[in-house]
Amino acid sequence: MNHNFPIKSMQEAVMREGCAVKLGLYIHIPFCRSKCSYCAFVSAAPRDDQEMDRYVNAVMTHIRASSNMARNRELSTIFFGGGTPSLIGGKRLALLLECIFETFSIADNVEITLEANPESATAELFQHLTPLGLNRVSLGVQSMHDEELKQLGRIHSVATVERAASAIREAGIPNVSMDLIFALPGQTVRRWEDTLQKILRLTPDHLSVYGLSFEEGTLFHRLNQKGRLEPVLDETYVRMYNRTRDLLTTYGFWHYEISNWSRPDRECRHNLIYWNQDEYLAFGAAAHGLFDGIRHAFISEKETYVRFHEQHQKQRDRLYFNPELLAEYKRLDVEEMASDVMIYGLRLIKGVSIDRFINRFGYSPRDRWQEAIDKFERQNLLEQKEEYLRLTPQALLISNEVLQYFLD
Ligand code: SF4
Numbered sequence: 001m002n003h004n005f006p007i008k009s010m011q012e013a014v015m016r017e018g019c020a021v022k023l024g025l026y027i028h029i030p031f032c033r034s035k036c037s038y039c040a041f042v043s044a045a046p047r048d049d050q051e052m053d054r055y056v057n058a059v060m061t062h063i064r065a066s067s068n069m070a071r072n073r074e075l076s077t078i079f080f081g082g083g084t085p086s087l088i089g090g091k092r093l094a095l096l097l098e099c100i101f102e103t104f105s106i107a108d109n110v111e112i113t114l115e116a117n118p119e120s121a122t123a124e125l126f127q128h129l130t131p132l133g134l135n136r137v138s139l140g141v142q143s144m145h146d147e148e149l150k151q152l153g154r155i156h157s158v159a160t161v162e163r164a165a166s167a168i169r170e171a172g173i174p175n176v177s178m179d180l181i182f183a184l185p186g187q188t189v190r191r192w193e194d195t196l197q198k199i200l201r202l203t204p205d206h207l208s209v210y211g212l213s214f215e216e217g218t219l220f221h222r223l224n225q226k227g228r229l230e231p232v233l234d235e236t237y238v239r240m241y242n243r244t245r246d247l248l249t250t251y252g253f254w255h256y257e258i259s260n261w262s263r264p265d266r267e268c269r270h271n272l273i274y275w276n277q278d279e280y281l282a283f284g285a286a287a288h289g290l291f292d293g294i295r296h297a298f299i300s301e302k303e304t305y306v307r308f309h310e311q312h313q314k315q316r317d318r319l320y321f322n323p324e325l326l327a328e329y330k331r332l333d334v335e336e337m338a339s340d341v342m343i344y345g346l347r348l349i350k351g352v353s354i355d356r357f358i359n360r361f362g363y364s365p366r367d368r369w370q371e372a373i374d375k376f377e378r379q380n381l382l383e384q385k386e387e388y389l390r391l392t393p394q395a396l397l398i399s400n401e402v403l404q405y406f407l408d
Pocket of ligand 1: 036083
């Protein structure tokens with residue numbers, strides 16, 4: 001079929017690919033036991049069990065009200081993110097999973113991910129979830145040195161990480177990811193490499209490795225503003241990143257996204273939905289979704305989100321996109337969607353498929369961004385390999401400088 005003609009709406013772009021397009025589902029759990037020094041996410045400690053029960057009930061009410069959203073579509077991924085989803089315990093998470101299964105069609109090979117922190121990743125937690133198909137855990141490790149964990153404001157120790165890793169393996173979870181942070185204030189390249197070596201002994205299938213940034217609203221940002229906490233030198237940052245790439249490649253990991261490495265066939269399929277700008281529904285306070293060409297986010301005020309669902313539990317004409325619950329609702333036009341596909345897709349080491357881009361939008365990236373692409377190719381920051389346009393290795397650490405040119 002020849003799609004090489006302009007299209008007018010986002011719906012048309014979605015329809016061209018039809019039901020074959022993957023559909024994900026994200027649930028946000030906005031609870032954490034305490035606040036880490038570098039964290040700008042929406043999360044707070046739960047007051048008591050009742051607060052967590054009410055939140056889970058509200059999310060289930062929202063899910064049931066949205067059964068019409070994915071007719072004729074199967075969920076290919078389910079992701080519990082936060083916050084600290086493992087904190088609410090196996091019984092509540094199992095209720096949420098059962099509610100999803102009752103409401104939507106589920107693909108046979110669905111990927112179900114739980115973000116967990118070491119102190120709450122226990123055998124008891126997994127007893128509730130592995131029978132329901134939990135098959136991926138993303139463990140927030142961050143460092144394998146106790147004093148660095150303390151500096152980050154984490155409440156776990158290296159010993160807790162090791163216990164959690166054993167519990168996950170004993171539960172038979174086939175895909176285990178671990179999150180790490182490098183470029184901590186005062187950290188040396190050797191110290192960082194030591195964390196990597198120690199984490200590799202725990203045999204993860206996937207690693208997400210991010211450089212520390214000083215986000216506004218965090219303790220680290222305030223200390224930095226007062227001159228009491230300095231980031232590592234740029235040169236140290238680059239050496240740490242390059243060392244990560246070399247070491248993980250040596251150990252058989254595939255570098256598939258700027259900050260993510262996996263064993264063969266262990267990429268995070270849910271995050272690939274984000275990077276490919278496929279569709280995903282979202283549930284919970286502060287959860288973000290993309291569906292039917294509409295980028296949306298729900299309000300971050302937990303109590304308002306919960307009360308709304310408590311008051312509208314019996315109402316039949318409730319909607320997924322309820323105006324009272326939305327903090328953002330933006331119908332993307334085709335040009336905006338095409339920009340997002342470039343900006344997110346170029347984060348993938350493989351790059352953006354030009355064929356798929358043409359199929360979705362009716363023109364090639366070169367038709368719209370010829371000047372920028374030529375310039376970056378001359379500077380050896382972008383290259384085309386077969387049907388993929390991608391960043392070169394030397395562009396990975398300055399990706400934002402390249403990506404901003406695809407904003408419009
Ligand atoms: S556990 Fe994660 S989400 Fe919670 S405060 Fe720490 S970094 Fe933020």
